[in-house]
Amino acid sequence: MNYDFAQLAQQYKTALLDDVLPFWERYSIDQEYGGYFTCIDRTGQVYDTDKFIWLQNREVWMFSVLCNHLEKRENWLAVAEHGAKFLAEHGRDAEGNWYFAINQEGQPLVQPYNIFSDCFAAMAFSQYALASGQDWAKDVALQAYHNYLRRKDNPKGKYTKAYPGTRVMKSLAIPMILANLTLEMAWLLDESTLEEILSATVQEVMNDFYDADRGLMYENVTPDGGHLDCFDGRLLNPGHGIEAMWFMMDIGQRRQDMGLVNQAVDVVLNILKFAWDEEFGGIYYFMDADGHPPHQLEWNQKLWWVHLETLVALSMGYRFTGRSECWEWYQKVHEYSWSHFSDPANGEWFGYLDRRSDVLLNLKGGKWKGCFHVPRAMYMCWQQFEQLASPIG
Amino acid sequence: MNYDFAQLAQQYKTALLDDVLPFWERYSIDQEYGGYFTCIDRTGQVYDTDKFIWLQNREVWMFSVLCNHLEKRENWLAVAEHGAKFLAEHGRDAEGNWYFAINQEGQPLVQPYNIFSDCFAAMAFSQYALASGQDWAKDVALQAYHNYLRRKDNPKGKYTKAYPGTRVMKSLAIPMILANLTLEMAWLLDESTLEEILSATVQEVMNDFYDADRGLMYENVTPDGGHLDCFDGRLLNPGHGIEAMWFMMDIGQRRQDMGLVNQAVDVVLNILKFAWDEEFGGIYYFMDADGHPPHQLEWNQKLWWVHLETLVALSMGYRFTGRSECWEWYQKVHEYSWSHFSDPANGEWFGYLDRRSDVLLNLKGGKWKGCFHVPRAMYMCWQQFEQLASPIG
Numbered sequence: 001m002n003y004d005f006a007q008l009a010q011q012y013k014t015a016l017l018d019d020v021l022p023f024w025e026r027y028s029i030d031q032e033y034g035g036y037f038t039c040i041d042r043t044g045q046v047y048d049t050d051k052f053i054w055l056q057n058r059e060v061w062m063f064s065v066l067c068n069h070l071e072k073r074e075n076w077l078a079v080a081e082h083g084a085k086f087l088a089e090h091g092r093d094a095e096g097n098w099y100f101a102i103n104q105e106g107q108p109l110v111q112p113y114n115i116f117s118d119c120f121a122a123m124a125f126s127q128y129a130l131a132s133g134q135d136w137a138k139d140v141a142l143q144a145y146h147n148y149l150r151r152k153d154n155p156k157g158k159y160t161k162a163y164p165g166t167r168v169m170k171s172l173a174i175p176m177i178l179a180n181l182t183l184e185m186a187w188l189l190d191e192s193t194l195e196e197i198l199s200a201t202v203q204e205v206m207n208d209f210y211d212a213d214r215g216l217m218y219e220n221v222t223p224d225g226g227h228l229d230c231f232d233g234r235l236l237n238p239g240h241g242i243e244a245m246w247f248m249m250d251i252g253q254r255r256q257d258m259g260l261v262n263q264a265v266d267v268v269l270n271i272l273k274f275a276w277d278e279e280f281g282g283i284y285y286f287m288d289a290d291g292h293p294p295h296q297l298e299w300n301q302k303l304w305w306v307h308l309e310t311l312v313a314l315s316m317g318y319r320f321t322g323r324s325e326c327w328e329w330y331q332k333v334h335e336y337s338w339s340h341f342s343d344p345a346n347g348e349w350f351g352y353l354d355r356r357s358d359v360l361l362n363l364k365g366g367k368w369k370g371c372f373h374v375p376r377a378m379y380m381c382w383q384q385f386e387q388l389a390s391p392i393g
Numbered sequence: 394m395n396y397d398f399a400q401l402a403q404q405y406k407t408a409l410l411d412d413v414l415p416f417w418e419r420y421s422i423d424q425e426y427g428g429y430f431t432c433i434d435r436t437g438q439v440y441d442t443d444k445f446i447w448l449q450n451r452e453v454w455m456f457s458v459l460c461n462h463l464e465k466r467e468n469w470l471a472v473a474e475h476g477a478k479f480l481a482e483h484g485r486d487a488e489g490n491w492y493f494a495i496n497q498e499g500q501p502l503v504q505p506y507n508i509f510s511d512c513f514a515a516m517a518f519s520q521y522a523l524a525s526g527q528d529w530a531k532d533v534a535l536q537a538y539h540n541y542l543r544r545k546d547n548p549k550g551k552y553t554k555a556y557p558g559t560r561v562m563k564s565l566a567i568p569m570i571l572a573n574l575t576l577e578m579a580w581l582l583d584e585s586t587l588e589e590i591l592s593a594t595v596q597e598v599m600n601d602f603y604d605a606d607r608g609l610m611y612e613n614v615t616p617d618g619g620h621l622d623c624f625d626g627r628l629l630n631p632g633h634g635i636e637a638m639w640f641m642m643d644i645g646q647r648r649q650d651m652g653l654v655n656q657a658v659d660v661v662l663n664i665l666k667f668a669w670d671e672e673f674g675g676i677y678y679f680m681d682a683d684g685h686p687p688h689q690l691e692w693n694q695k696l697w698w699v700h701l702e703t704l705v706a707l708s709m710g711y712r713f714t715g716r717s718e719c720w721e722w723y724q725k726v727h728e729y730s731w732s733h734f735s736d737p738a739n740g741e742w743f744g745y746l747d748r749r750s751d752v753l754l755n756l757k758g759g760k761w762k763g764c765f766h767v768p769r770a771m772y773m774c775w776q777q778f779e780q781l782a783s784p785i786g
Contacts, residue, residue, distance in 0.1 A: 293759060361692075
């Protein structure tokens with residue numbers, strides 16, 4: 001199949017503006033209590049009313065980002081505000097820690113054990129503050145960001161089940177998301193703090209978690225970047241590794257560091273070679289680096305976000321480097337993703353396919369899938385292809 | 394296919410004595426540090442050396458039970474002792490709480506957050522004390538049993554993430570396993586304590602967790618047995634429900650309460666009608682009672698223990714009641730299970746199949762599968778069919 005950059009830009013733009021955003025505007029707004037529904041079935045029906053803080057914040061973030069980067073539409077700002085007000089009132093405990101889940105009315109269900117609840121709150125309120133001009137939202141963003149920095153070396157705090165000292169490991173998610181989060185907060189940070197944190201995260205991701213011999217990104221390593229021969233130590237999460245690499249490309253581009261950009265592209269390509277399912281297509285969810293059985297029973301499933309992050313990484317990698325392997329892989333992943341995840345009959349994308357690419361869960365949203373990866377990737381890919389179609393400068 | 398009870402008894406006996414037990418005797422013994430390996434691949438190779446307390450205790454239990462109920466073979470007692478000594482030294486913290494996992498050498502990896510670590514320790518050391526005549530093992534068993542009783546109303550203690558008060562639910566696993574555990578401890582308990590606990594668990598399982606309108610066993614209910622419309626509240630775990638029912642039949646038979654036995658059989662049959670995969674065969678792992686997408690990504694997989702517990706429940710139900718539906722379902726589940734899970738080329742059973750019954754993880758043991766469900770079910774089914782072939786009295 002031949003792809004034309006302008007056509008691709010148009011495809012993503014149309015999907016974002018005419019399908020995905022209207023889907024969430026139509027079905028996710030809880031008019032009664034505020035906030036959003038995210039447990040939405042194939043056709044848009046709400047099947048569960050619990051509110052998961054990751055997803056609540058991510059929807060605030062998404063609609064705010066569109067206001068900030070695309071166009072300040074009143075209806076988008078209203079959706080963001082609808083969630084931001086509900087979350088500011090119900091999302092945190094008395095110390096300002098973000099719960100993991102609350103019920104429809106906003107009463108806490110799950111304690112603030114998860115550092116990424118703070119992370120996504122910081123992202124959401126930073127962008128919402130920018131979109132709305134509301135100063136109180138800046139304070140919420142900065143408080144959540146400082147929670148993240150405070151918690152990052154002991155993310156689960158008192159909820160951690162690991163016995164201290166026997167097997168000390170750190171997780172890729174922490175520095176990877178900090179890189180992205182810090183760029184999201186850039187307008188609220190001074191330049192030297194920003195550069196210092198970005199440098200540290202690039203260093204940690206590309207040295208400690210990246211295994212140069214194998215060309216793979218590991219999910220858990222020792223504090224000095226070593227490997228341990230245990231389930232967690234052998235774990236690969238290909239989608240995570242690829243997502244981390246587009247965060248690295250983003251930083252590399254910002255710094256005009258083409259070495260970093262090219263290294264990140266190398267890693268994406270290596271991960272894809274390792275994690276592509278040659279028999280049924282698609283990218284595995286989890287793998288054991290040594291080929292042993294992982295304990296994640298969902299290991300061979302094909303998840304929407306893994307494929308969308310890969311489309312972003314490949315389109316961005318191709319735009320920045322022009323490397324033909326990026327373009328070849330892009331086409332392969334594009335064909336797989338658009339033909340299996342999208343649902344033209346009802347809108348939005350399915351989230352979960354089994355190994356053979358049959359739909360596993362008949363939903364558009366749930367506990368972990370909300371208004372985030374699909375629209376973010378649609379926006380990012382649209383931008384990459386628009387640049388590729390008519391490069392500036 | 395026609396089955397003959399004596400042939401079935403022989404099939405289970407041969408599988409237990411000539412295949413399954415030798416598999417674990419050959420591959421699971423850690424001669425260097427003590428205890429057992431459970432992460433064993435298809436052909437018997439150890440691929441991970443971590444020691445999970447559930448599975449360590451379950452192997453002690455299994456080999457001890459065989460000594461107690463079948464024949465006091467020296468090599469079986471030696472296997473049990475090999476694990477019991479290692480666990481007595483390394484399995485507990487200073488307060489006698491059982492860790493969840495330790496490393497090969499016996500150093501703690503995961504804190505004692507899980508009440509079932511105590512449960513399986515009580516079962517293991519009760520049976521080992523009986524098999525070995527060692528008094529110290531009785532003390533270990535009773536301490537673990539009292540841990541279970543102390544923790545059962547707040548099983549996760551300080552590790553619980555649920556916010557207090559918003560949504561109070563209790564879990565089927567707690568009373569269901571207490572019923573079985575208490576029978577395992579019977580010889581160490583006085584008769585009135587035993588009967589009191591058994592009555593309470595029967596009452597709780599058959600009234601609170603059983604939904605008479607639907608004929609289904611729910612995984613989580615409110616303290617007074619009500620349903621909540623949320624992910625946990627709608628959750629069904631068919632294998633769990635069926636396993637609970639053979640525990641109930643066991644108690645019913647002990648008490649000559651044929652009403653309870655027949656009720657338990659009804660529930661097994663109802664669960665099977667609800668949870669049998671008409672398209673690909675086998676019993677689903679998790680379901681949503683209202684047909685919504687569950688958040689367990691492994692929901693449609695076919696697990697070894699689910700099918701083995703069902704074979705036990707159906708053979709026991711048929712033996713106790715003679716109901717033809719038990720026999721019809723038995724044959725169906727037998728054919729599915731033996732043709733998909735067993736591995737005549739290398740011994741033992743696979744643990745995890747995908748929905749289409751293809752092998753999902755190329756292993757015989759892992760973090761959750763050890764020397765327990767396969768040999769226990771082989772032993773139990775052997776006994777049921779031996780009784781059916783030549784009933785006593």
